[in-house]
Amino acid sequence: MVEGVDGYPSRVVLLGPAGAGKGTQAQVLAGRLEIPAISTGDMLREAVAAGSELGRRVQGSMSLGRLVDDATMAALVRERLARPDARKGFLLDGYPRTLPQAEALEAILREADQPLDRVLLIEVPEEELMRRALLRKRADDTEEAIRHRLDDYREKTTPLIGYYRQRGLLREIDGNRPIEEVTAGLLGLLGVS
Ligand code: AMP
Secondary structure, rough: OOOOOOOOEEEEEEEEEOOOOOHHHHHEEEEEEOOOOEEHHHHHHHHHHHHHHHHHHHHHHHHOOOOOOHHHHHHHHHHHHHHHHOOEEEEEEOOOHHHHHHHHHHHHHHHOOOOEEEEEEEEEEHHHHHHHHHHHOOOOOOHHHHHHHHHHHHHOOHHHHHHHHHHOOEEEOOOOHHHHHHHHHHHHHOOOO
């Protein structure tokens, strides 16, 4: 395994359904590992807020809780990972979400000769996800959008679990616990004490 500058896995994907706490955990881990947390959801929301061409293109899918197409996502991630701050590592939050996206990511990282070190799966039961989503109430958190996101996760994203397990990259953690406990568990899985 190729490791990051301090000997820790530094090219990491956080996998899990919307509401599992990926964003929160990505921020904390990124601070500890001194690598950027890259949230494709945040990037797309910024594009929508800025009214850019990309933002106008993805606005509809996002408000319905639908996945943005794989080609758009690959271009976005390729550009982001090419920036200098991602050279020593990154935590990807919200990408990949489909098998074609996982394959695209593998190709992007292969070109850069920077293979993925670890995929951390945060697991939370569906009832708890629905409860968290209704509490959070983001603009795209209508009950229908939440249901779409859960359906898409089950149908399109869960195949990634086997994909990464087969590659020996997957580590799993119970995300239905207090935030600090999950953080400690994730740091443990990354070998950070
Ligand atoms: P998130 O904040 O990760 O829940 O993302 C918010 C929304 O952005 C999702 O509901 C999708 O519409 C879109 N999105 C974010 N990441 C992806 C991705 N990897 N593939 C497709 N759509 C995405």
